[in-house]
Amino acid sequence: MKTPLAWKNIVHNKVRTAVGVAGVGFAVILIFMQMGFKGAVRKTATQIYDALDFDLMLRSPAYLHLTEPQSFPRQRVFEAASLPGVAKARPFYLGLSEWQRPQPADAPPGGWQGDWRGIIAMGVDPRDPPFVPTALRRESLRLTDARFVLIDNKSKPEFGPANGVRFGPQDVGVETILGSGRVRIVGVITLGTGLAANGACVANVEGFARACPWQAIDEVNFGLLSLASGVDPATAKREIQSLLGAPTTSSVPSAQPADVEVLTRAEVVEREEYRWVVETPLGQIFNFGVWVALFVGVAIVYQVLSADIANMMSEYATLKAMGYPNRYLAAVVLEQSVLLALVGYEPSLAVSWGLYLLVGGRSGLPMILTWQIAATVLALAVLMCALSGLAALRKLFQADPADLF
Amino acid sequence: MPALKPLPATSGIFTGGQQIPKTIKVSHVNHYFGDGELRKQALHDNRREVKRGEIVIMTGPSGSGKTTLLTLIGTLRTVQEGSLKVLGRELHGASRDQIVELRRELGFIFQAHNLFESLTAYQNVNRAAELAGMDRGLARQRIEMLLTRLGLGQRIHYKPKSLSGGQKQRVAIARGLVHQPKLVLADEPTAALDEQSGREVVTLFQELARDEGCTIVMVTHDNRILDVADRIVNMVDGHIRSDVAVHETSVICEFLRQFPLFADLQTSTLTEVADKMMVEEAEASDVIIRQGDPGELFYLIRSGEVDVVVEEGGRRRKVAELGPGQYFGEAALLRDEPRNATIIARTNCVFYTLGKADFKDVLARSKSFVEELRNVLASRT
Numbered sequence: 001m002k003t004p005l006a007w008k009n010i011v012h013n014k015v016r017t018a019v020g021v022a023g024v025g026f027a028v029i030l031i032f033m034q035m036g037f038k039g040a041v042r043k044t045a046t047q048i049y050d051a052l053d054f055d056l057m058l059r060s061p062a063y064l065h066l067t068e069p070q071s072f073p074r075q076r077v078f079e080a081a082s083l084p085g086v087a088k089a090r091p092f093y094l095g096l097s098e099w100q101r102p103q104p105a106d107a108p109p110g111g112w113q114g115d116w117r118g119i120i121a122m123g124v125d126p127r128d129p130p131f132v133p134t135a136l137r138r139e140s141l142r143l144t145d146a147r148f149v150l151i152d153n154k155s156k157p158e159f160g161p162a163n164g165v166r167f168g169p170q171d172v173g174v175e176t177i178l179g180s181g182r183v184r185i186v187g188v189i190t191l192g193t194g195l196a197a198n199g200a201c202v203a204n205v206e207g208f209a210r211a212c213p214w215q216a217i218d219e220v221n222f223g224l225l226s227l228a229s230g231v232d233p234a235t236a237k238r239e240i241q242s243l244l245g246a247p248t249t250s251s252v253p254s255a256q257p258a259d260v261e262v263l264t265r266a267e268v269v270e271r272e273e274y275r276w277v278v279e280t281p282l283g284q285i286f287n288f289g290v291w292v293a294l295f296v297g298v299a300i301v302y303q304v305l306s307a308d309i310a311n312m313m314s315e316y317a318t319l320k321a322m323g324y325p326n327r328y329l330a331a332v333v334l335e336q337s338v339l340l341a342l343v344g345y346e347p348s349l350a351v352s353w354g355l356y357l358l359v360g361g362r363s364g365l366p367m368i369l370t371w372q373i374a375a376t377v378l379a380l381a382v383l384m385c386a387l388s389g390l391a392a393l394r395k396l397f398q399a400d401p402a403d404l405f
Numbered sequence: 406m407p408a409l410k411p412l413p414a415t416s417g418i419f420t421g422g423q424q425i426p427k428t429i430k431v432s433h434v435n436h437y438f439g440d441g442e443l444r445k446q447a448l449h450d451n452r453r454e455v456k457r458g459e460i461v462i463m464t465g466p467s468g469s470g471k472t473t474l475l476t477l478i479g480t481l482r483t484v485q486e487g488s489l490k491v492l493g494r495e496l497h498g499a500s501r502d503q504i505v506e507l508r509r510e511l512g513f514i515f516q517a518h519n520l521f522e523s524l525t526a527y528q529n530v531n532r533a534a535e536l537a538g539m540d541r542g543l544a545r546q547r548i549e550m551l552l553t554r555l556g557l558g559q560r561i562h563y564k565p566k567s568l569s570g571g572q573k574q575r576v577a578i579a580r581g582l583v584h585q586p587k588l589v590l591a592d593e594p595t596a597a598l599d600e601q602s603g604r605e606v607v608t609l610f611q612e613l614a615r616d617e618g619c620t621i622v623m624v625t626h627d628n629r630i631l632d633v634a635d636r637i638v639n640m641v642d643g644h645i646r647s648d649v650a651v652h653e654t655s656v657i658c659e660f661l662r663q664f665p666l667f668a669d670l671q672t673s674t675l676t677e678v679a680d681k682m683m684v685e686e687a688e689a690s691d692v693i694i695r696q697g698d699p700g701e702l703f704y705l706i707r708s709g710e711v712d713v714v715v716e717e718g719g720r721r722r723k724v725a726e727l728g729p730g731q732y733f734g735e736a737a738l739l740r741d742e743p744r745n746a747t748i749i750a751r752t753n754c755v756f757y758t759l760g761k762a763d764f765k766d767v768l769a770r771s772k773s774f775v776e777e778l779r780n781v782l783a784s785r786t
Contacts, residue, residue, distance in 0.1 A: 002535050003528045005521065012523030012564075318519040321481055322533055323508030402481040404515045405472045405592045405624075 006335035009308065010343065017340070020304035024344025025351070027297025028381050032352035033359070034289035035373045040365040041283055045276040046269050047192040047366065048120075048200070052092065053132045055233050056240065057268050058223030061261045065275050067096050067120060067197060069221040076260045077223035080240050085231040090130045091220040093123030096197060097211040101160035102176040102185075114177070117159055120193065120200040121178065123208025130224045139187040146206035148186040149178060154364055155199030178203070179211035192366065223260075233264045294384050301388035305337055309395050314404060321401035330393050337389030341381040348381075349374060414657055414682035414707075414757035415649045427490075428588055428620040429455040429478055434487035436473055436643075447473045449643045451487070457587075458614045460621045460633055465640035471624050472592065474640070478622065479511060479590045480504045492587055509537055512586030514594045514623075518577040520565045526552060526576045527561050530583050537584035544583070551579040554609055556602055571598050578606055582613060589613070591623035595630055607633045647680065654679050657757060660705055660730045670771055678767050682757040693748040693756070700737025700744050702758040706730065709754030714747045726751070738764050 060070035081089035099119040129140035277283030360367035436448040484497040534544035595603035613619040657679040
């Protein structure tokens, strides 16, 4: 075993190493947060889909994203149901409505002017709600009247929970206005809100019609198809698409009215993520944030490494005089930079984990520290330090043993 | 005898017949710093040879080029003009890899210790042993031996922070010696040391030179250690002013002292005389001087034997045999007479010769010295 010079240098100069670790840590935490936000965007974009029970989805080719889904004739859903491979076909309504904050008990009589919030309103058939979570299915059974709604407890406090924090059992029975009519909260569910609205609620189909009166009841937003067991989603998708006609996005002209697009579950999730992470500025901001953090990290680590090299210039020159080749010196500096990355990474991981909990709890964003994020950030940290090390090498190669005598 | 440019007697060219390999051969080396108008020549036509196992001390005022020459020998600078061979390898035009390779056979001791603060004394010294690929056990023994010899036996695993300046310098010396280098280049190695440890360092140098055939070249102004030098090179303004083999010079001085007329000369004067002597070689049966010729040179026999033959009335009579340390040819110079005898080499011989003018000059100085002494003594009464 050769003397581990890089490690000894790291351990020896504690102050400089601390500065380096702080620099690496700062950049790493920044990257973690950006990636956490990006992950949250991705997660948020699909969390309502994750709760829906379907193998194939029908939707308008003009669909933009969850809260701007456009609509298509309900007839298409029943047409799709006619195919033998389709076990169930359920219409699903979703649109943005307005929610008035419920009147607090202590409000002066007649003084409540209303406080309106945009909210996601969903319409389902309570006899067969298209939800996966059993709690959601169970609560949906209560939607026996158009005036009954379930409120999502992930909705922000400004939607007016009785305790001012989040909706709970104490809010059941509270009345307020949704869209064009009065509603009563009959249950509380956990779903998670999207990026376009801070709250969500579920009603039955008639209730949805009251919440979004501009949408005709025979126009639906989604058709949720469950396939019979053993049916290949890709095959079924082709069959249904040919039955309903190719979507208008296709360049091939079709005789059929092309007002419906058929997508598998994977496609739905993928497109929704693409929409939010790539097409909207939101995802770009966080990508950009990662680059900025990386750049800041490179700058800090470069400063630390080059100060370290400058400090040991004559020692490195001595090594050169002894016959150590440049590549050995380069290896020491790169090793040192990678060690700095590894040493800086550990505490940053712990701090970021705490920050994820804190930010996630405060903002309601689903901040999840997945191992993919952890591994990506580790790779970026190593890359960042290696880049700084490479930049600092230039200085190292200037070490001239002829100056030593 | 090949018609070579005569060599000074003190150059140490005479080695008693034994050929010792040369560690360093410097020939016609010029070196310049700067470009264009600012170009300044730092070394002028430097020529030197250093034999294996020699300890060479380089002296001279600062800016005289000794450090430049040292960095050139140490491969730390690129040779611009001339030829420089170190350990049998030509440095002029050598590739980067060849130079890196060669550096591993050299030991450097710099004026500053340049130890890694993050490593212990042992680990710092081990940097050199690791590079040389020494067996770990052997390296351990040698590191411990060197550090103990240098008075750091109790501090082998200390970091530089806990060592004094002199101790750090001694660690750096051990680092320069641990990998059994064939050539050690040192710049003021004892400057930071007290008398006793400085002495220990040079004694160690002498042992390495003797036992391992290690050649040592050092730049120093430390008069306390001049006595270990086999050879002292003095440089002025980029020229090698003198390159003196210390031992050979002392041999010559000892020989000269046997000559009655030189007996009362001071050592410094004798050294000057030695400096002016040239080497001359002869093969067996060569006639060195012939009776009746005008006398031009004073001869000192370094090795070999000669016959002194006098011709009287057509008869040749051998009157004496002379051997190493003895001299001849002085009578003709003293009295400006022709040679009074013929000298014939009995064996292959090496002589050190002194020209007539120099010889008389020395005698004159000897006389003035005696007169001066007389005057001093007289003035006391």
